[in-house]
Amino acid sequence: MLWRAVPDDALAWREWDGEVVVFNRQTGSTHLLGELAGEVLRRLMAADRGATVETLAAGLTADPSEGDDAGWTAAIAEVLSEFARLGLAQPDTS
């Protein structure tokens, strides 16, 4: 399943020492993201056609074998599910 971030112009963000604060214009809310969530969002925003959990998991590790690790992909899936709850990203159901 593909995931897409909300449009670029809906988000503004700032990173300080690995922590990211992101403002979502669509909801008017500001969120604090940890290092992993910040990186997932950054990659999702850069992926014009969206990205799957597996693609994101593979891209976020230097060791290709870790990309298939069930615990690791579950962690990315959890981040995406939190993004959906916050209105930062949505699964592409089309």
Add this chain to the structure above:
Amino acid sequence: MIVADLSYRELEHRLAGPGIRLRTGPVVSRIQSRLPAVVRGISLHYAEYPTEEDESFADFHVRVGRPRNVRRWLQPQAHFFVDGNLPFAPLPLDQAFPMLEWGLNWCVSAHCHQYLIFHGAVVEKSGRALILPAPPGSGKSTLCAGLVNRGWRLLSDELTLIDIASCSVVPLARPVSLKNASIDVIRAFAPGAAIGPAVHDTAKGSVAHMRAPSDSVRRGMETARPGWIVLPRYQAGVAAELTPLSKARGLMQMADNAFNYSAHGRRGFEFLVRFVDQCGCYEFAYGDLEEAGAVFDQLAARA
């Protein structure tokens, strides 16, 4: 002209008639009231504040009065009117002065969107603002009252106004609202402070207001540069300790205590990022006001 230029009788007549146009920082409020508690409160707390000419512009037209219905005979109450409207339910008559204060805060937080407005006390030293963004019960008003009785200038004990154009903190120095145990704490800590009578059984418990120091009133238009964002937490018996807080968490604390930040949209966020960039961010636990004052004096001296 300042309020103290009027005799008590003249003040009473003015408030019962055309009102006084009271300037508090950038805000002018026309205030009318026949209620003795309001006259006494204004006489005590606002004696040194400037007034504007009658007929000049006022941001808010405020009146504290008694309802005209039968309840006024059965259970005396006070109403807060602003621009002819009643934004709140009435309160018991003895809460008329606190109601004026809460109402004036509401006027600013609900309308002055030229500023980014945060729920937090703010004081100044050496030109830099120390912001204490915190929910009720964190001890921010007590800490604020303590600091302004040890040389810090009061900008506000309740509303932090930030001017987006100049990136400066705008004063709104008005009486400091002390609640419950902090009333006696400040009476003991600063015996010279002018503290009005306690009003009991309000929604916030017992409330008494402390008059803003003269210097803070005189410098009521002098803005401050960004300095520090500090999350206070009072805890009986603990030693004062200032712990660094990440800027991201400092920004979130400001956002969580904002009145109108999201109304400014992306511009508000981007401004707040710039503001936080210029501040040191800390958490602060304290159990003693004298120690707390020493910690913040050191912080200001290092800047």
